[in-house]
Amino acid sequence: MTSPQGQTKPTSGLTAMRESYDRAILNPRLRAVFGPTDAYNLGFWRQEDGNPVTQLSQACGRLIERHCSLDPAADAVGCVLDVGCGLGLSTALFSRHYRPAAVYGINLSPHQLRHGRRHHRIDGGWIAADALRLPIASGTADRIHCIEAAMHFTPRSAFFAEAARVLKPGGQLIVTDVLAIAASDIVAPANLAGTLDSYLSVAIGQGFAPVLAEDVSADTLDPFCRYMQRIGLRNVARYMQSRLSGYVIAVLQRRSDIGRGEPS
Numbered sequence: 001m002t003s004p005q006g007q008t009k010p011t012s013g014l015t016a017m018r019e020s021y022d023r024a025i026l027n028p029r030l031r032a033v034f035g036p037t038d039a040y041n042l043g044f045w046r047q048e049d050g051n052p053v054t055q056l057s058q059a060c061g062r063l064i065e066r067h068c069s070l071d072p073a074a075d076a077v078g079c080v081l082d083v084g085c086g087l088g089l090s091t092a093l094f095s096r097h098y099r100p101a102a103v104y105g106i107n108l109s110p111h112q113l114r115h116g117r118r119h120h121r122i123d124g125g126w127i128a129a130d131a132l133r134l135p136i137a138s139g140t141a142d143r144i145h146c147i148e149a150a151m152h153f154t155p156r157s158a159f160f161a162e163a164a165r166v167l168k169p170g171g172q173l174i175v176t177d178v179l180a181i182a183a184s185d186i187v188a189p190a191n192l193a194g195t196l197d198s199y200l201s202v203a204i205g206q207g208f209a210p211v212l213a214e215d216v217s218a219d220t221l222d223p224f225c226r227y228m229q230r231i232g233l234r235n236v237a238r239y240m241q242s243r244l245s246g247y248v249i250a251v252l253q254r255r256s257d258i259g260r261g262e263p264s
């Protein structure tokens with residue numbers, strides 16, 4: 001997510017997105033809200049034993065753990081991409097989860113990548129690139145994780161097509177993303193999808209078969225908004241509630257019966 005209070009008018013879509021994130025993600029006031037970790041997402045607010053999570057920084061980490069738990073058979077994996085990797089915490093945790101695989105943190109922002117390089121050790125590398133033009137050879141990645149970033153990739157369908165191009169047949173895209181009913185600085189008009197079915201139909205159209213797909217708003221968006229209210233950021237909660245209709249977690253498998261990058 002970007003800061004809902006962002007004031008600056010965009011110069012071009014990608015530059016505006018990068019500048020807006022760079023201003024928000026290391027802003028000391030926002031870091032104070034997100035706590036001591038390097039995550040920047042809405043979080044997963046339920047612990048493994050079912051008990052609720054009460055702190056945002058812990059919930060952010062739990063969301064990354066949730067991604068890992070969706071891919072327990074990590075042994076046979078050689079190449080993993082973390083697209084929209086923020087400050088690199090998720091990339092580092094994926095690197096640990098998939099060791100000895102090569103894990104690449106990919107972000108539009110060289111500034112955020114510099115932070116990742118300085119603060120997190122990974123087996124792989126940091127790549128400055130737009131998610132719609134990944135500098136990765138076709139059919140070479142085993143997994144792509146994308147935590148709360150695909151709503152910004154305009155259009156999201158082009159990201160699904162690019163992910164299908166770089167994944168090996170049978171490889172998986174593991175994504176958490178928001179459903180939106182109204183455009184905002186979080187979700188562009190091209191990416192409005194108000195229901196899980198409408199979201200999945202876009203991925204299916206680009207060569208993916210859903211292995212698992214759930215609306216997990218009750219563990220993500222809803223408690224995040226309650227937390228924002230509790231700490232006095234009622235405008236943030238209201239803004240999100242008026243525009244977002246759900247929160248998706250999905251494991252999408254690249255179909256092996258299609259050519260590389262060829263939509264079905």
Ligand SMILES: C[S@@+](CC[C@H](N)C(=O)[O-])C[C@H]1O[C@@H](n2cnc3c(N)ncnc32)[C@H](O)[C@@H]1O
Binds near residue numbers: 021040086090147
């Ligand atoms: C909500 S943050 C999520 C960060 C991280 N995944 C996490 O969970 O902490 C979205 C990230 O996507 C990145 N991003 C936005 N548009 C992008 C694009 N077109 N290509 C690559 N990264 C992009 C932003 O710079 C930001 O780091």
